[in-house]
Amino acid sequence: MTTVPLFAHSDLDAVFAWSAEGPVSVGDYLADARWLAEQLPATGYLLNLCHDRYRFAVGFAAGLLRGMTSLQPSSQSAETFRRLQAEYAGLVCLCDGAADTLDLPRLDFPETPTVNRKNRPKTKSAIPEFPADHLAAILFTSGSTGLPQAQRKTWGKLVANGRAEAIALGLDRQPHAIVGTVPVQHSYGFESTFLLALHGGCAFWAGKPFYPQDIAGALAAVPQPRLLVTTPFHLSALLSAEIELPPVDLLLSATAPLSTTLAAQAEARTGAPMLEIYGSTESGQLASRRTTAGATWTLLPGVRLEQDGDDTVACAGHVEGRVALSDRIELLPDQRFLLHGRHADLINIAGKRTSLTYLNHQLGAVPGVVDGAFFLPDEEGPDGITRLTAFVVAPGLTARQVTVELRQRIDAIFLPRPLVLVDSLPRNSTGKLPRGDLQALYAEKVSHGRG
């Protein structure tokens, strides 16, 4: 049986994480994980809801020590929790905040007794190893039908994922202190803060800074070299804030396309290379590029792309099985490729995905709605978030009434802004709605009306 160690760090006195209270060593981390493991059941599923990146990390390792699987849903709605409860018997929540977890079995992250750390392990032989084929985590995607799809990740593949990214970013040669603005449970944050630290031998900031001033504070709290793991949206807000930024050595972005303008602005402001990651929850991260150096992406070590008709399939390396990608891709020699946009029906707003088919179905199901269609306008600002518009035929209802009904059915980020009531939709003779006609309707009803 092949086993793989919990982390790549070999010095147990090295810093593993930075928190507001100061540094936590690799040995402290092991001691905390062993102590928490004693309070978890022997098998089953751990719904790790900790906001604090360090507590999440302790929970994850404690779960592995107990042979558990980490569940990482993309939302924390009551509906999601009910579905997980029905599907994953023996699930336990681990929380470090006031999350409403219904009646699920729950463990609130206990105050870590410092006494455990006194006997913390001192030698490398204490680093635990886990079977490569152990089902370590299940991440969820929304799926085009709107139902969560489980993406199963084995421990061996997760480790390979962290190592491949560390090599691609050069962190294997020069570990950085990682500050992330993204949640640790979702695939990008999970891979680029947690796995990257674990298997790139890096330390990370335990918090999740949100406002520009928080990000500056978190960066200042960790030593150089520093890596900021963020999104185009957080980055754009950070640069617009015109505050003093501590030195940063590397910038990383994902979840939405980064414009070359913002990338160039970020590099000019910080002097750090601005890298982008391409991937999906299904496949894990697949490639990286320096945005200002051109449109070409380079695959992470070990990963392969194959063309299968109109689809491109990711496989090999840390990819689980064969994963069809939702983007149109042009393969180039030397492990390189170009992205040519998403397949038309799929939309991605601030990293959350759904399909127009699903949204239109939900809209049509609202009582009183006769006809309706969602429309995603062409990108307005390259790094602003483009919101959806909806055109709705609903005699007797107000736009607000329809919106209130929709809020029960779809994620808030997909709510139309604006929702426009119309007498009829410009359907053609086959009942289809050509995008050009919706675009014209949008120009008439929405964009012309803006001051």
Place this chain on the structure above:
Amino acid sequence: MSEAISPEIIEALLPEVAELIVTALNLDVPPADIQPDAPLFGDGLGLDSIDVLEIALVISKKYGFQLKSDNEDNLRIFSSLRALSAHIASQRAK
């Protein structure tokens, strides 16, 4: 410091902050329709964290201070139009 802000000052700030939210987010709602004590998230205006960052940016430019999320403050500040206006009144530098 925030204790020194009178309810009248906060009340007077409400229309201005409502206008700022509607403009910053391009909302389809007249500013006067935003209820001062209704939640801005969820069943109220249905704002999300992206909106919060957008509003924070406009606030920092207009009122000259940076928002910081110390613990649960973030949720409290954005719990309603009145709470947000009270926070601005207590922190504003211009």
